[in-house]
Amino acid sequence: MFEFFRRNLTLLTSGVLLVVSLVLVSTNARTRRLDDPIAAALLEGMRPVQSGVTQAASSLTGIWRQYLALVGLQRENEVLRQRILELEREAVRIGEIEQTNRRLTALLGFRDTLQGPAIAAQVIGKDPLPLFRSFTINRGSADGVRKGMAVVSPHGVVGQILSASPHAARVLLLTDHNSGIDAVVQRSRARGIVEGALDDGCLMKYIRQGEDVQIGDRVVTSGLDGIFPKGIVIGRVRYLHPRSRGQLMSTDIEPAVPFDLVEDVLVVDASVRVRDGDS
């Protein structure tokens, strides 16, 4: 008996770990508690390095792109190359400042349309797995960020806070399949739930059969889920599913936010109001 255990110790340990992970998944799936203290500690510990590498990589990418653009000129005229490089570096620097200025101006303009507190944050990391969609931002519980707060950008809804450590937080994106937002079609007020569908954008489900929904209609938050302020843009109706179940129908939604390009976001709670005519 002892010999059996000794010989199969690795497999037995693996078996125990599989059971432990199944219990973890089962518990978290039931309670929908997607955060835990160990994960928060890991996130917090990694934040400074992650932030540094992201900034360094961003700068290097900019320089690399400029370098590629200059290869042709480099061959043509070696003497002028240095001068052009200098000017290009300067142009990159100014361009970067302009881009940042434009982004922050847009964010500030959007901030002015909201009545209530909002926390500005930067995206410092992205989800390491293709079947999930989340960001890491550089603001955490020390800045007032709490689990369940809404994350928005000038384009519209980005997602919601999944977990927060003191100086960083994870954002579950609108397109993640765990995401669900109470929404209405802005024109007809038809109501439904917008769920994430990864690369396919989002699905708006549970719309009553016969409701007036057309391709191109704008979909906004209803404000009834206690997470998102009312009237923030989610996206536009892209496709109406012809085969809907029973009394309910569903549509494909094209998210308003270009998630690959998001760098700055605002974290707000449900008490924030969007000024009339600004949504």
Next chain:
Amino acid sequence: MRSAVLIALTTFVALLIQTTLVPLLPFGAAMPDLLLVVCVYLGLYFHSPAGALGAFAIGYVQDSFSGSLPGLNAFAMTVVFVAVYLASRRLWVTNTLSKILLVFVASLVKTFAVLALLGVFLSLDGIWRTAVKYVFIEAVLAAAIGPLMFALLARTQQEATEH
């Protein structure tokens, strides 16, 4: 002990690269799963309970930095460890081609383990098309970098043992 520190450091660096630099590569949402390669390495060369614990921990860390349910990748990585461990007891995995094939299959095993758990505990609505789209690209990318990472890990481990 030195090996444990080496694996922990490798996991840290791989995670850092995967969350910051890899998204800059032109593969769309598909990305090489560097942590999976570390897990396969454990299954190949760490035939002990510590190896299994390492695989579980790697999956748990991946869960911590992802939007996934805690435990989901911990489960998948442990399944990969067991599969590689059993395979390496029966097959010779010594040349580059066999390592590429092993990482490729391990990537498929991991994705299917994740999808199976999602199917059991949550829902696969809205996830199928993306999964089908990326499962092979991701496996190919992981398989392509597998031998290089194995060589780096083996070299570092050898130097750590000698000094």
